[in-house]
Each structure stands twice: as C-alpha cells, then as structure tokens.
Amino acid sequence: MELPLVVELQGRDRLEVTSLDPFKMQVIGCESLHQKLNLMKQSQGSDVSKWTLQTDQNHVSLLINELILKLQNKWNHPYPHEEVCHCRTVSLETVEQAIMNGAQTPEMVSKWTMASTACGTCRIDVEKILKFRFQNEI
Template sequence: MKLKAELAGRDYIEVDCEGEDLQKPGRVQKVSVLGCSEFMEMMRKMRRSFGNDIAKWPVPGGTDHSSLLLKEMILKLRGEWQFPYPHAEICHCRTVATETVDQAIIAGAHLTEVVTRQTNASTACGTCRPEVQKIIDYRLDKKSS
C-alpha cells in the first residue's frame, strides 16, 4: 500500500509499505520525496540523523509546512493519524472540499479567519466553522476551543 502526505502541487512524501491495513501499515519499503528546497533539506537532515525508516523518526513540533507534512507521515506510519473530519466536503454552502481547507492550513493559514479568506469556507451559514477550527487544532496540536 502507498501512504501519501502532500501539499497540492508542491511538496509530498510518499511511502510504499507492506500490508493493506491503513490503521497499521507494515514495514516501509520505499520512500519518495519531492518539494521545495526547505522541505528537501529537512528530509535530508532527518535521513542523516535517523535513517530511512520514517516511522521511527521523532515527530517534529514545528508549524511550518515541512514539519506538518512530516508529522502527518510519521503518524500515519505509526497508525496514529486521526484526522478530525472524515468527509470530503467541509463547507456545503460554498462547496469547499476538506482537502482545500487542509492544504491552506498546511501552507500557513493557522486562523479560521485566514482559512475563510483563502478558501471561501465558512462565509455563509458558518456551521462548518467549528470543523475548520478542529482541523487547525489537530494540525497544530492545539486543544479544541
């Protein structure tokens, strides 16, 4: 099976691993990485320090896009990734995909107001606003308010 963490059109980490269980992926077989120079440098440093098995790398605490992607991949490989909103569309009024909101957060929109400006989510009834906040909180390790 393949696991992929990506920032649309730019950085991604793709890992081939044994088994088909999304909750408990097997041993890492192949890692593919593509991204900006900052991201590639981070991956080089991590590989030099911790080897090729991403599942054993420490989870980065930063909130820059490289750290958020890497954190996602490490948690997925450990079977600990629990994204807080399971549906493909988060804002039904504006037809905004969950992935669009998530990509904005990875790219640096860390306040609901900024996500709203960039994606159009939560600009009508506002019902989706708490869900947008949950994704921000999960990505940034904040307690939900």
C-alpha cells in the same frame, strides 16, 4: 498502514513511501523539504515510523508529521467527510491544503478558501481541523 503511502501539498511537495527506509522515499518538492528530510535521515535513522514529530508549523513539518502519524497508524483525523463547508462547497482537501500553505487561524482559512463565510456553522469543523493539524506537532 499499507504502503505505498503518499502525503502531499498539491503542486508543491510530494512524499511517496514504499518502504520504511527513508533512503527509498520518493520526494518531489522544495529545497526546504529535501533539507529537512536529509537532517531527519541523519539524526533519526532508517525507520521513518520511529521519527519524532516536528514542533514547528511550516508545511514541511506538517507533511512529515502526517507521514509519521500515518505510518504509526495514529492519524485519527477529526473530520470524516469530504466537504467541510456546504454553503460555499469547500472540500476538506481545500481546507487541508490551505492549512499546509500557512493558514493558521479560522479567519485565514476563511479568507483563503471561503469556508465559514455564509451561515458559519462549519467554523467549528475548521477549528477542529486546525487544532488537529497543529496539536500533532507537539
């Protein structure tokens, strides 16, 4: 993975990595993100790419897991297109952001983004994206 690498929850948290050293990571975000990163630095050392994946499903762990997997070149996202729902013109980014903000089911993603609320053919893609995000935490 090429550096710098950025993972973010728009308008809330942003991690920019310019080196594998977590002490050089630029972090803008909530208190829980800073606390979690400090714990990870202390418990897992100075190479972010060797950190273990987190098992909880909050936005902080989702961001950290995305970062780890991208640094390990294991970020194999199952949906390769920019738009998930063509009926409602809902982008992949919008679906991803909803998931990181706490949408844990296809119904929640639909309610928050309008994806899958017309013909419904994109629901399977929403399910794949949810499964990908949450299975990476194990």
